[in-house]
Amino acid sequence: MTNFNINRLFEDAFGYVLPGEFKVPGEPDREDTPNPYTIAPNETRKEVAGLGSLLYKPDDLLGVETFLPITFSGLLDGEAFELTPSIAVASVACQKTIVSTALVDRAGEVNELVSTEAYVINVKGILLRPDDEWPESQLIELHDMFRINAAITMRSALTDIFIRGEYNHKVIVRSFRIQPTPGVHHAIAFELDIKSDGIFILEL
Numbered sequence: 001m002t003n004f005n006i007n008r009l010f011e012d013a014f015g016y017v018l019p020g021e022f023k024v025p026g027e028p029d030r031e032d033t034p035n036p037y038t039i040a041p042n043e044t045r046k047e048v049a050g051l052g053s054l055l056y057k058p059d060d061l062l063g064v065e066t067f068l069p070i071t072f073s074g075l076l077d078g079e080a081f082e083l084t085p086s087i088a089v090a091s092v093a094c095q096k097t098i099v100s101t102a103l104v105d106r107a108g109e110v111n112e113l114v115s116t117e118a119y120v121i122n123v124k125g126i127l128l129r130p131d132d133e134w135p136e137s138q139l140i141e142l143h144d145m146f147r148i149n150a151a152i153t154m155r156s157a158l159t160d161i162f163i164r165g166e167y168n169h170k171v172i173v174r175s176f177r178i179q180p181t182p183g184v185h186h187a188i189a190f191e192l193d194i195k196s197d198g199i200f201i202l203e204l
Contacts, residue, residue, distance in 0.1 A: 006087060006126065013179040013189035014124050018089065049157035051164065059086045070123060070159070074152035076144055083141055085190075088125030092162050094118070119162050119196040121154070121171065126181075127188040135188055139178075142190060146176040151197040163196045170197040 011017045049055055057069040070090055073082040097114040127135040127142065145152065151170040154163065163169050171194045179189035 006128075009181060009184060009187060009189070010087070010124075010126060013126070013181060014191070018087070049160065051157070051160040053155050053157040053160050055157050057084070068157050070154065070156040072145055072152055072154055074148060074150070076148060081141075081145070083145055085125045085142075086128055088123055090156060090158055091122045092159060093120045094162070118198065119167070121159060121194040121196070123192040123194060125190055127190060129186050132186045134185055139188055143176065146173050146192070148173070154194065166198050167196045171195065172197050
């Protein structure tokens, strides 16, 4: 693989550095100080999160280890698929719908909780090929997943905490973006906006 810095590429595409020092064998080091939160190779660590997802996963494509790997699975044209991007990080957000009513002749207001909205998940990542070729097949797989007009399963140690229970790890991929990676022809930066898909029973 041509030498380039994945952390710097991620920062250029998305505006912030990866959480931890992600390093492919043979790539140049970052110019700044290494991340102090990087786990030393010989340090005792927990391998599986409490809800069952792996905290670390070997990536055969790049020959590195992925922290908090994200896996998508489901049915595509009637066939089962599973996709785990080599480099991907997720953020999670949620908010409540609250109706506020002002009090008459008193300071303050009455707040009524109406509902908790769906969880909104953002995934940023980079598709790579170790042979210096454009990762076309990986991009096709990612786009095919986006085209599925049904809920799919998303598993990671982070998102498991939020989209379990009535959500059963089901999500809808709402939008798909490709970010520019100037000067690097064998890497594609992508971004997914995802929403949790709850399972509800309608009683008549």
